[in-house]
Amino acid sequence: MTESIPTRNAYRDRLAAVLPAHERTICLDTDTGLFTGTDFGTAAGRYVNIGIAEHNLMGMAAGLAASGWMPFVNTMAAFATSRAVEAVKIDIAYNAVPVRIMATHGGLSSGHLGPTHQCLEDLAVMRALPNMTVVVPADAAATEAVVDAAIDLPGPLYVRMGRKATPAVPGNPEPPRIGQGQRLRTGADVLLVGCGPYPVLAALEAAEILAGQGIDAGVLNMHTLKPFDVPGLLAAAAGRRLVVTVEEHWRSGGLGAAVTETLAEHDPTRVVRIGMPDSFAGFVGSHEDLLRHYGITAEAVVAAVSRHSSAPHL
Numbered sequence: 001m002t003e004s005i006p007t008r009n010a011y012r013d014r015l016a017a018v019l020p021a022h023e024r025t026i027c028l029d030t031d032t033g034l035f036t037g038t039d040f041g042t043a044a045g046r047y048v049n050i051g052i053a054e055h056n057l058m059g060m061a062a063g064l065a066a067s068g069w070m071p072f073v074n075t076m077a078a079f080a081t082s083r084a085v086e087a088v089k090i091d092i093a094y095n096a097v098p099v100r101i102m103a104t105h106g107g108l109s110s111g112h113l114g115p116t117h118q119c120l121e122d123l124a125v126m127r128a129l130p131n132m133t134v135v136v137p138a139d140a141a142a143t144e145a146v147v148d149a150a151i152d153l154p155g156p157l158y159v160r161m162g163r164k165a166t167p168a169v170p171g172n173p174e175p176p177r178i179g180q181g182q183r184l185r186t187g188a189d190v191l192l193v194g195c196g197p198y199p200v201l202a203a204l205e206a207a208e209i210l211a212g213q214g215i216d217a218g219v220l221n222m223h224t225l226k227p228f229d230v231p232g233l234l235a236a237a238a239g240r241r242l243v244v245t246v247e248e249h250w251r252s253g254g255l256g257a258a259v260t261e262t263l264a265e266h267d268p269t270r271v272v273r274i275g276m277p278d279s280f281a282g283f284v285g286s287h288e289d290l291l292r293h294y295g296i297t298a299e300a301v302v303a304a305v306s307r308h309s310s311a312p313h314l
Contacts, residue, residue: 004165004166004167004168005139005140005165005166005168006140006161006162006163006164006165006166007137007139007140007142007143007161007162007166007197008034008104008161008162008163009034009140009165010140010141010143010144011102011143011144011146011147011159011161012034012035012038014143014144014147014148015027015072015102015147016035016038016039016040016041018147018148018151019040019041019043019046019047020040020041020042020043022070022151024068024069024070025043025046025069025070025071025072025151026046026047026048026064026069026070026071026072027040027046027047027048027071027072027073027074028048028050028057028060028061028064028071028072028073028074029047029048029049029050029073029074030049030050030051030052030053030054030057030073030074030075030079031049031050031051031052032074032075032076032104034074034104035047035049035074054075054079054080054083054084055083055084055086055087057073057075057084058073058080058084058087058088058091058092058099058101059087059091061073061091061092061099062087062091062092062095062097062099063091065092065097065098065099066095066097070098070100070151071099071100072100072102072150073099073100073101073102074102074104075101075103075104076103076104076105076110076117076119077103077104077105077106077107077119077122077160077161078105078110078116078117078118078119078122080101080103080122080158081103081119081121081122081125081126081158082119082121082125085125088101088126088129088156089129092156093129093130093131093132093156094130094131096131096154096155096156097155097156098153098154098155098156098157099156099157100150100156100157100159101156101157101158101159102159102161103119103122103158103159103160103161104161104162104163105117105118105119105161105162105163106119106122106136106160106161106162106196106248107119107120107160107162107196107248107249108120108248108276108281108287108290108291108294108296109162109163109164109248109287110163110287111281111284111285111286111287111289111290112284112285112286113284114281114284115280115281118280118281119160120248120249120250120276121249121250121253122158122160122249123136123160123195123225123247123249123253123254123255124249124250124252124253124254124257125253126158126225126226127225127226127228127253127254127258128253131155131156132155132156132157132158132226133153133155133156133157133158133178133179133224133226133227134157134158134160134224134225134226135157135158135159135160135178135223135224135225136159136160136195136196136223136224136225137159137160137161137176137196137197137223138169138176138194138195138196138197138200138201138221138223139166139167139168139169139197140168141168141169141172141175142169142175142176142223143159143161144175145175145176145177146159146178149177149178153178160196162196162197162287163287164287166197166198166201167197167201169184169200169201169204169221170204171184176221176223176224178224179224179227179229180224180229180232181220181221181222181223181224181229181232181233181236182220182221182222182223183218183219183220183221183232183236184200184203184204184219184220184221185204185207185217185218185219186218187207187216187217187218187219187240188216188218188239188240189215189216189217189240189241189242190210190215190216190217190218190240190241190242190243190244190305191217191218191219191220191236191237191240191242191243191244192206192207192217192218192219192220192243192244192245192246192301193219193220193222193233193236193243193244193245193246193255193259194219194220194221194222194245194246194247194255195221195222195223195225195246195247195254195255196247196248198248198287198288198291198296199246199247199248199255199274199296200219200221200246201298202246202274202296202297202298202300202301203219203244203246203298203301204219205298206246206298206299206301206302206305207219209298209299209302210302210305213302215305217305218236218240220232220233220236222255222258222259225254225255225258226258228258228262230262230266233259233262233263234262234263234266234267237263237267237269238267240269241269241270242269242270242271242272242305242308243259243263243269243270243271243272244271244272244273244274244301244304244305244308245259245260245271245272245273245274245275246274246275246296246301247273247274247275247296248275248276248291248296249275249276250275250276250277250278251273251275251276251277251278252278254275255275256271256273256274256275257273259271260273270308272304272305272307272308274295274296274300274301274304275296276294276296277294281294
């Protein structure tokens with residue numbers, strides 16, 4: 001798959017394809033409109049739209065999961081990790097039940113809707129919860145792979161998706177496996193670590209620019225925030241003078257925090273975090289507009305490497 005496809009659409013289509021074959025799987029929706037017109041075939045009775053009731057959604061899903069069902073629940077990331085987070089914590093995470101929280105409009109992807117619908121805290125919230133698996137697919141193919149893996153994954157799962165179409169990761173890499181970082185490019189000088197569609201693309205573009213400057217940058221797609229691939233990160237960062245993280249999240253608590261915590265504990269390395277500053281978005285714009293405005297771009301990554309790397313080391 002090489003064309004640009006919204007990750008949420010890739011999820012929708014893959015779930016509709018696999019639901020009929022898994023009789024204990026059920027899809028719970030909150031009037032998102034994502035599944036309007038979707039043909040579930042023989043599994044049509046296992047699609048339930050409960051309306052805009054996110055807290056109830058999580059409680060219902062937990063009860064169904066405790067009764068032997070495997071619910072895929074659909075809502076926006078901002079609602080899953082703020083409005084409904086008490087039910088996620090107590091009903092789902094505490095009981096370690098197999099609820100799949102499929103969250104759309106992650107990060108700045110709902111830029112036109114403003115801070116109420118943007119979600120820049122979800123990875124911090126979800127990775128703090130015991131028993132929770134947290135995944136940020138970088139493209140449509142990776143999202144499809146997460147849906148397939150979710151069928152046999154124990155415990156609860158949180159998947160962050162976007163809103164609009166985003167490009168596929170170039171090179172058609174093998175779909176990533178949950179819990180294993182995906183090396184997209186090797187490099188001896190610095191390591192760029194990203195998660196999510198635009199940050200991973202920014203890291204890859206930055207690596208190309210840096211190569212033209214004589215700097216050999218590796219790229220690691222750290223799509224799984226929890227469980228975090230500690231051995232994979234340590235292997236990719238070994239011997240590098242600098243690690244730069246790129247994420248569509250506040251710089252607190254997300255990918256940059258996970259990478260920094262891991263390296264500080266196991267192999268202290270200088271880390272620079274590219275992400276959203278400690279502020280709400282101050283204007284309304286497209287997804288791409290906001291990413292450019294707040295410096296979550298390839299150019300920002302290149303500038304960070306230039307500022308924080310000493311030339312004799314590169």
